[in-house]
Amino acid sequence: MTTHLDATTAADVSVSAEELGVPAARRRSAVLEESIRKDPGRFRVLTGDRPTGRLHLGHYFGTLHNRVRLQELGVETMVVIADYQVLTDRDVADRLTEHVADLVLDYLAIGIDPDRSTIFAHSAIPALNQLLVPFLSLISVAELNRNPTVKEEISQSRQSSVSGLMFTYPVHQAADILFCKANLVPVGQDQLPHLEVTRTIARRFNRRYGDGGATLFPVPEALLSAAPLLLGTDGAKMSKSRGNAITLAASADETARLIRGAKTDPGRHITYEPATRPEVSSLVLLAALCLGRDPHLVAQDIGGRGAAALKSLVTEAVNEYLAPVRLRRTQLAEDRGYVRQVLRDGNERANAIAETTLDEVRAAMSTAY
Incomplete structure (x- = not known):
């Protein structure tokens, strides 16, 4: 160097x-x-x-x-x-x-x-x-x-x-x-x-x-x-101090719990509209980033299945994406x-x-x- x-x-x-x-x-x-x-x-x-x-x-x-x-x-x-x-x-x-x-x-x-x-x-x-x-x-x-x-x-x-x-x-x-x-x-x-x-x-x-x-x-x-701007689970800016963030070191179960409690909105049909539906759109974007897909297509696939289906997809996508990072972190923490x-x-x-x-x-x- x-x-x-x-x-x-x-x-x-x-x-x-x-x-x-x-x-x-x-x-x-x-x-x-x-x-x-x-x-x-x-x-x-x-x-x-x-x-x-x-x-x-x-x-x-x-x-x-x-x-x-x-x-x-x-x-x-x-x-x-x-x-x-x-x-x-x-x-x-x-x-x-x-x-x-x-x-x-x-x-x-x-x-x-x-x-x-x-x-x-x-x-x-x-x-x-x-x-x-x-x-x-x-x-x-x-x-x-x-x-x-x-x-x-x-x-x-x-x-x-x-x-x-x-x-x-x-x-x-x-x-x-x-x-x-x-x-x-x-x-x-x-x-x-x-x-x-x-x-x-x-x-x-x-x-x-x-x-x-x-x-x-x-x-x-x-x-x-x-x-991309990802919101925290409370709909505000994701921040360490607010307790609304999913850390890289979080377990799969903790991640699932946090995403289940994430704020959404009353609309059942899932769309990607950051300006008018920020909380839902942030979850859609998070899934899209982890899946390597366009967020509009991710929202389109969920459609009328609602927030529960969205949160399930986000949980699966995040945990799969972070699995190798978390494994390596655990191994490193032992030394x-x-x-x-x-x-x-x-x-x-x-x-x-x-x-x-x-x-x-x-x-x-x-x-x-």
Whole structure:
């Protein structure tokens, strides 16, 4: 695995901030997908999760499946377990070791290969975290305050006060992305403002500390996924914290119970109409994703047989689809030493990258004493 990506690699595919609106990002993503197919080795991806609980089907079809796809195409993939970002959630932080181990198990079970992808913990990479101070100097409080994703995080935190850690979350994310000089970040459209902070920091650092036009950091691009929106069993967004999700580690019986209790609507005839029948359509979509079929055809096959038939089909499809993932997860869980070793190896590789980058940052800033 390479530990340094030439900054010019991404420079020739970067776009300006003004072009990073959702329609433009979708067009650009199509171009990037073609570039990935032609030459996957020119890209490095940074992606990851906060360790707040076991991953679920929304995560799988939203992001995890895409990570494995990129890995299989030959894209170098860095997967960060963003443990520092849960320090604002005291109830979660108290079980951090357990949650981190669960994430590694989920990653390995769904096909992330530690020989081809690097799984690492944010807190284990000191040089990465040292980038936070110079990066904070490049972004204003007003710019952070305007970030809509930060506002949403704060509103959902249900806390009486906001910590500096939560407020500077986009800058932490910038350090995660730029320490390894990732030039591609798979995101949903709601995460574009976060990525724009990273892009802004990269451009400002290069302008302020670049020597003779040289750029230290690539300006990373968004790879917008066409990820389907799966609702939780209560009809709201699927979420670890709401208890409405089917986790990858759930047993077949638990999955059946959760799907039986899933919210639908009074209409007996099953159709796929996400705008007007969101709960029913989400179940139809889940079955379609697991079966590899068009959701309209899945709905058509069920027709007038109603919600019971739909839930029966979804249960069977999900359990069959997840059976190999669950089997592998169970086998991996029996060897916790291997799971810990995967994380130690990933941390070692990420540390080597971060230390190289920090040395370059110090040289650029004239702080290499």
